[in-house]
Amino acid sequence: MEGVNPLLNADLHCHSTVSDGTLEPEALAARAKANGVELWALTDHDELGGQHRAMAAARAQELPYLTGVEISVTFAGTTVHIVGLGMDPDDKALLEGLRATRGGxxxxxxxxxxxxxxxxxxxxxxxxxxxxxxxxxxxxxxxxxxxxxxxxxxxxxxxxxxxxTEGRPGFVPHRWAALGDAVRWITGSGGIAVIAHPGRYKFTPTEEYALFTEFKQHGGQAVEVVTGAHSQAEYAKYAGFCTEFGLAASRGSDFHSPDESHTDLGKLPDLPGSVTPVWALLAERVH
Known part of the structure; x- marks a missing residue:
């Protein structure tokens, strides 16, 4: 793998049956390989139980792999997702933090x-x-x-x-981890923390600026710029945030299911040329 190639077909955000996806980790690895993915990460919600399976499946497919997770946090009364990449999936503090997050x-x-x-x-x-x-x-x-x-x-x-959704009969809010805790669990286990699909959150400009500022202060290093939930305008907007906040850029489909997901594994546009790809910071963590 070319560790600093900004045009690498990396897909660093997807889900298996271990959380809320419909495919097993092995099937996801095969699908990623078939779709031309050159660097893959499984990022199940608040759970690392599929990591060793995904790693083994990727190895069998000769597909470079990064460990991953997507942690739910509460920020400004909103559920925000923080992706971790390149962590040690057996780190005790990370495992305990995720167990507590899943508890409710x-x-x-x-x-x-x-x-x-x-x-x-x-x-x-x-x-x-x-x-x-x-x-x-x-x-x-x-x-x-x-x-x-x-x-x-x-x-x-x-x-x-x-x-x-909020205001509807089946909506129940949940208080997740704190932003700082999630970032520390990831960085403490050797990984890099990434703000997932920031365009999905309905923050005011002030709240969004506060999210990025606090994330950076806690040790966060990257943001998803190209993702299935973002528009072309949002690719440009968050590439600009990379420059403003000194963050690397990530890329991931957020694939859950062949029948439900708008964007398939490996089918995203390239990262904008102005950004530093997150895999440039993770070359030594690739399996």
């Missing part, structure tokens, strides 16, 4: 099901569980799949629009 998911899921029951959608918790690869990581995505397959909604966006 089941209670939150039961409260979501109670809210749905009040509008006539019964047994949603049990229905969502049928879609869960890891019961510790039950999420809104699992509820959404259940509501589509049971005929309540025609597709995933309709579920979120009607039932699972």
């Amino acid at each position: 998911r089941e209670q939150r899921a039961r409260e979501m099901a109670e809210g749905l029951a009040q509008v006539g959608i019964k047994d949603a918790f049990e229905g969502a569980l049928r879609y869960v690869g890891n019961p510790d990581l039950i999420s809104r995505s699992h509820f959404a799949r259940h509501l589509v397959d049971s005929g309540v909604c025609k597709d995933i966006p309709e579920v979120f629009r009607k039932y699972l």
